[in-house]
Amino acid sequence: MLARRIVAKHVTKTTVLAMLGTTLVLSFLQVLFTYLGELGSLKPEYTAWHAFLYVLWGAPRYLYEILPVAALIGSVLGLGALASNSELIVMRAAGISLWRIVGWVMRSALLLIVLSFALSEWVIPYTNEKAQSIKTQRSVAALGEVKGYWSREGQRFVYIDYANAQGQLRNIQTLNFDQNYRLESFMTAAQGQFEQQGQWTLQQTQQVDVLPEGNAVKREQAQQSLALALQPKYVQMVTVDPEDLSPSQLISFMRYMKEYSQVPKTYELAFWQKVTSPFALITLVLIACSFIFGPLRQQSMGFRLVIALFTGLGFFYLQDFLGYASLVYAPSPAWFVFFPVLLLFIAGSYLLYRAR
Numbered sequence: 001m002l003a004r005r006i007v008a009k010h011v012t013k014t015t016v017l018a019m020l021g022t023t024l025v026l027s028f029l030q031v032l033f034t035y036l037g038e039l040g041s042l043k044p045e046y047t048a049w050h051a052f053l054y055v056l057w058g059a060p061r062y063l064y065e066i067l068p069v070a071a072l073i074g075s076v077l078g079l080g081a082l083a084s085n086s087e088l089i090v091m092r093a094a095g096i097s098l099w100r101i102v103g104w105v106m107r108s109a110l111l112l113i114v115l116s117f118a119l120s121e122w123v124i125p126y127t128n129e130k131a132q133s134i135k136t137q138r139s140v141a142a143l144g145e146v147k148g149y150w151s152r153e154g155q156r157f158v159y160i161d162y163a164n165a166q167g168q169l170r171n172i173q174t175l176n177f178d179q180n181y182r183l184e185s186f187m188t189a190a191q192g193q194f195e196q197q198g199q200w201t202l203q204q205t206q207q208v209d210v211l212p213e214g215n216a217v218k219r220e221q222a223q224q225s226l227a228l229a230l231q232p233k234y235v236q237m238v239t240v241d242p243e244d245l246s247p248s249q250l251i252s253f254m255r256y257m258k259e260y261s262q263v264p265k266t267y268e269l270a271f272w273q274k275v276t277s278p279f280a281l282i283t284l285v286l287i288a289c290s291f292i293f294g295p296l297r298q299q300s301m302g303f304r305l306v307i308a309l310f311t312g313l314g315f316f317y318l319q320d321f322l323g324y325a326s327l328v329y330a331p332s333p334a335w336f337v338f339f340p341v342l343l344l345f346i347a348g349s350y351l352l353y354r355a356r
Contacts, residue, residue, distance in 0.1 A: 004096070007091060007094075007096065008104050010087075011082065011091075011101060011104040011105065011108075012104050012105075012107055012108050014078045014081060014082060015074065015075055015078035015079065015104075015105050015108040016078075016108040016111060017078070018074040018075070018077040018078030018081070019070060019071055019074030019075065019078070019108060019109070019111075019112060020074070020111075021074065021077075022070045022073045022074040022077065023063070023066070023067065023070040023074070023112070026066045026069065026070050026073075027059065027062060027063050027066065030062040030063075030066060031055055031056075031059050031062060034055050034058070034062065035051060035052060035055045038051035038054060038055060039051060045137055046135075046137065050134055050135075050137075053134050054131050054134045054135050057127045057128075057130040057131035057134065058127065058128065058131040059127075060119050060123045060124050060127045061119075061124050061127070061128060061131075061244075063119060064116060064119045064120060064124060067112050067115065067116050067281060068277070068280050068281045068284050068312070068316075069284070069309075069312040069313075069316075070112070071109050071112050071281050071284055071285050071288075072284040072285065072287065072288050072308050072311070072312045073288075073305065073308055073309065073312070075105055075108075075109070075284075075285045075288030075289065076288045076291055076292065076301075076304050076305060076308045077301075077305070078105070078108075079105065079288065079289065079292040080292060080301045080304060083292055083297065084301070088101070088292070088293075097356070098293055098352060098355065098356045099352075099356070101289075102286070102289045102352065105285060105288075105289055106282060106285060106286075109281060109282060109285045112281060113278045113281055113282070116277055116278065116281065117278070120246055120247060120274055120277070121246045121247055121248060122246070124244065124246070125240075125244060125245060125246045125249065128240075128244040129143060129240075143239060143240075144164055144165030144166075144235060144236035144239055145162070145163070145164045145165075145239065146160070146162070146163045146164070146235055146238050146239055147161065147162055148160075148161060149163055149235075149238065151229075151230060151260070152260060153228070153229050153260045154260070155176065155177045155178065155179065155181075156174055156175065156176050156177070157174070157175045157177075158172070158173070158174050158228065158230070159172070159173040159174075160172050160173075160230075163230075163235045164232075164235060165232050165233070165235050165236035166232060167193060167194025167232040168191070168192070168193060168194075169189075169191060169192035169193070169194075169200070169202075170190070170191045170192075171188075171189075171190065171191075172187075172188065172189040172191075172192055172202060173186075173187070173188050173189075174186070174187045174226075182210075183210050184209070184210055185207060185208060185209045185210060186207070186208045186210075187205060187206065187207040187208070188205070188206050188207075189202035189203065189204060189205040189206075189224070189226075190203055190204035190205075191203050191204070192226070194231070194232055195225075197231075198227050198228065198229060198231075199225060199226075199227060199228075200225070200226050200227075200228050200230075201223060201224070201225055201226075202223070202224045202225075202226050203222065203223055204222065205220070205221045205223075205224045206218065206219070206220050207219045207220075207221075207224075229256065229259070229260050231256075233252075234253060234256055237249060237253045242264075242266050242267045242269070242270035242271075243270050243273075245267075245270065247271065247274050247275070250267060250270060250271040250274070251271070253267060254267055254268065254271065265326070265327045265333060266327065268332060268333050268334075269323050269324075269326065269327060269333040269337070272323075272332075272333050272334045272337045272338075273319075273323060273337055275337075276319075276337050276338055276341055279338075279341050279345075280315070280319070280340075280341050283341050283344045283345045283348065284311075284312060284315065284344070286344075286345060286348035286349065286352070287308075287311060287344055287347070287348040288308060289348070289352060290347075290348045290351035290352050290355070291304055291307065291308060292304070293351075293352060293355040293356075294351040294352065294354065294355045295351065297355075315340055315344055318340045319337065319340045319341075322336040322337065322339060322340060323336055323337050
């Protein structure tokens with residue numbers, strides 16, 4: 001029992017170090033090539049130093065995107081090193097099953113899964129805002145501004161000419177309809193301020209009530225309270241690309257949109273891509289194990305790495321293609337995003353089953 005624990009620790013340590021080393025190398029290359037690409041966009045107000053800061057703040061996103069590929073290549077390197085030293089043969093001869101060894105490698109991948117979740121939930125939303133503020137030469141607060149925003153809340157349609165994440169509105173218009181979509185009232189306000197959950201205070205309001213007889217009554221008030229589902233945090237989310245939002249932000253925003261209107265598919269796609277990310281990482285590690293124990297066990301390390309690289313790139317190109325195709329051809333992107341993961345998982349499991 002003690003010997004098996006030592007072997008498990010050795011396999012886990014070897015594969016973890018290989019995955020982390022691959023992650024560092026790929027991250028450095030991604031940052032370097034991105035910076036070289038940014039040098040072609042230099043302007044008098046956007047210098048090489050600004051480009052460096054932009055790439056530096058964007059590094060967590062690059063790291064998040066390459067983690068699955070790093071897990072794939074790291075697994076091939078780690079298991080390949082064990083195979084080159086005949087350690088895997090000794091383990092199998094000692095009665096250790098193939099699936100147990102695969103389980104130890106999967107345990108190594110859990111570290112990257114935890115890192116991936118931490119980056120997407122707490123780090124990337126903040127660092128991407130900083131990166132965009134440097135790129136556009138605008139403050140983070142100025143990024144959270146919306147101009148020309150329409151929203152539907154039940155039978156009420158709201159147009160806001162300007163809104164920001166600090167809860168300030170300008171030039172607000174609301175149209176209220178009854179169940180038969182007959183116009184009941186029309187209101188305009190010069191500006192507004194967020195007070196508390198769902199409550200806004202509008203200044204300089206003018207409201208026109210349309211009576212059933214067809215007459216209209218106009219009222220003017222210096223200040224008026226209005227209940228709106230819109231909140232400052234949602235104003236900021238509208239200005240950010242869905243891929244840059246954290247999973248919790250996507251869930252909150254989609255619940256808001258589902259309650260008062262229709263959820264845009266781009267947000268659903270971003271959410272399901274983040275949900276499938278851990279499964280994609282595990283699946284790519286499974287494929288890496290099948291390369292070592294399966295049909296590529298007699299091949300050289302260089303050949304394995306080339307096949308692993310093409311497999312990882314092909315997987316992500318297929319997932320991206322199907323994800324964006326789902327925006328047009330499917331009611332929900334979930335099936336299209338999960339399909340490549342399921343396909344690769346079945347292929348890896350089959351290859352390992354044949355090799356056991």
